[in-house]
Amino acid sequence: MNRASLILIALAAGVVATAAARPAAPQPSAWQWDLPEGIAPPPVPADNPMSQAKVDLGRRLFYDADLSIDGTMACSNCHNQRRGFADSTRTRPGVHGDAGRRNVQGLANVSYLSPLTWGDTRLTTLEQQAMVPVFGDDPVEMGMLGQDAELARRLSADGCYRAMFLAAFPETGGRVDTPAVAKALAAFQRTLLSFDSPVDRRQRGDAGALTAEAKRGEALFGAHCASCHAGQDFTDRQFHALEDPAAAMTDTGLAHATGQASDRGRYRTPSLRNVALTGPYWHDGSVESMGEAIARHARVLPGNVLTQERERQDIIAFLHGLTDQRFATDPRFAYPDGICLAYRAD
Template identity: 60%
Template sequence: MKPVRWPLLLATLLLIGAGRPWHWSLPLGEAPPPVPVGNAMSGAKVELGRRLFYDADLSANGTLSCAGCHEQHRGFADGNRTRPGVHGDPGLRNVPGLANVAWLPRLTIADPAITSLEAQVAVPLLGEHPVEMGMKGLEAELPRRLGADACYRRMFARAFPERRGRIDIATVSAALAAFERTLISRDSPYDRDRRGQADALSPSARQGAHLFADKGCASCHAGRDFSDGAYHRLEPAKATDPGLVEKTGLTSDAGRFRTPPLRNVAVTGPWWHDGSAQTLDAAILRHGQKLTDAERIAITAFLDSLTDQAFLTDPRFSMPDEACGKRL
């Protein structure tokens, strides 16, 4: 009888487990989001990404996790105008929600070059303008910190058998991106109305939906997630945050920012790219449209109908209670 080669057997089992097809939780007939060839979805990868999303060890001083700025009950937004970084650096922009980010063609407010979730991870993790999680220059800390945890070593091995369980910026980013692709919001009253539930929308919200289209709001807030992905200027450029011009160098891009998606918008305030609109009503008024009070109330009711309560409370997106069979 030949001896069992346990390392080889373990590697094979990990590969089989990690390679199981990922099953998307989507409404009937809806196609899944695009997934990069180099980062195929797997349950092991999503599980790892979820744990990393809530782990403050991804920040320089261990005080800030991704979830520290992206809170589930707020649609994975923040609730503050801007969020200071780990060293107290003032935040530059309002934290965006993460609903349906897997479908967004551009992933930041004013950098058209960032088009993948994997690349976007570097903005908070390694960015210096402003400093958020502060890991620039500390990249070697990630494998040291995470690798000291036997459970993390097992999770990386299951998630990345083709990379032999390597722990580094690339695999951390890939796992976080995989988890973020599962943050799907498609069960708001608006969605249920679209699927034929006659009583899903209130009369005011239904009127607001018509006004939203008739008043031209939908020309920029277009598509299923209410963003055309393009850059627009609604106010004069400010020196504190000149917008798209920082990346393009074109003076015509000063003050231009990407149209924000509106999924769960009623719970993601404060609003505007700098969080300077303290109420949703104020954000509507700053678009410069002439609206009666009744029209504004109706549009607000429509925007409120984009809130997906199931998404805000889904336990699959919350902080995990355990890993590797043990409580965290």
């Protein structure tokens, strides 16, 4: 049975529950999205409504290395805020030294993206995806496969976590289990919204938000790149093969999940939000710079004529215009120092 199936079964079963039943707490208040005019809220599953308590819990879990088998790796180790919640390495090894398969993608506006990964159409919700690094074994990342009870024991031993789970999940009496962890992590990730880049501000009417160079790059991008890097998050969410599929020997792309030879070497178009922060690039992190990435596209896509250095520099200027500095420094997304002061700890 493959990794994704194991994870989905674990989430459906929800068998690990170690916290004692507690008195019912007040129901969470309705969530207010902080979005520019004209931007629709991201989809939220009916069984995981948003609340501040749930977001706070997910944020603390996101930065907690107790989610890994040896206490050395948190979600934030691979998803660094100042790098657009991506990583600076080509591929990040797991807790046991297993080589990572793919480059870490940024999390800006991840709540709008489905499917969610480089190479698996089945992972369509943040609740599913949150468990892949924690419990997955293909490759091993955080190494907790089969350790649901241990995870619940660790979290339940912390008085602050007991209070936070109760506030986040009053309907279960604050039960600490794997499904609740997944829901809280997903809720936090849904708040990672990025709509304040110069390109966003230009689209909202700020004519001076982009330099002349970036405006030239915007036109070139629209002509040569936007068929795949489309929409508000600059991805068509489709899977494409940019190079000879026969060369995809170590990582077969989408075929690794589907088993279909026609999917060999196909990867989902990554979002370009905060792309200047999220390098290195390509599914395997083998491209060090945006200029190299543009040149590589020009080599492998028929009809792509971006061969002139000035054209590349103009597009790079436009791509820098996708950097949302507020997102990269927003204290609401940072390590939650002192967050327990807001919750009763026994």
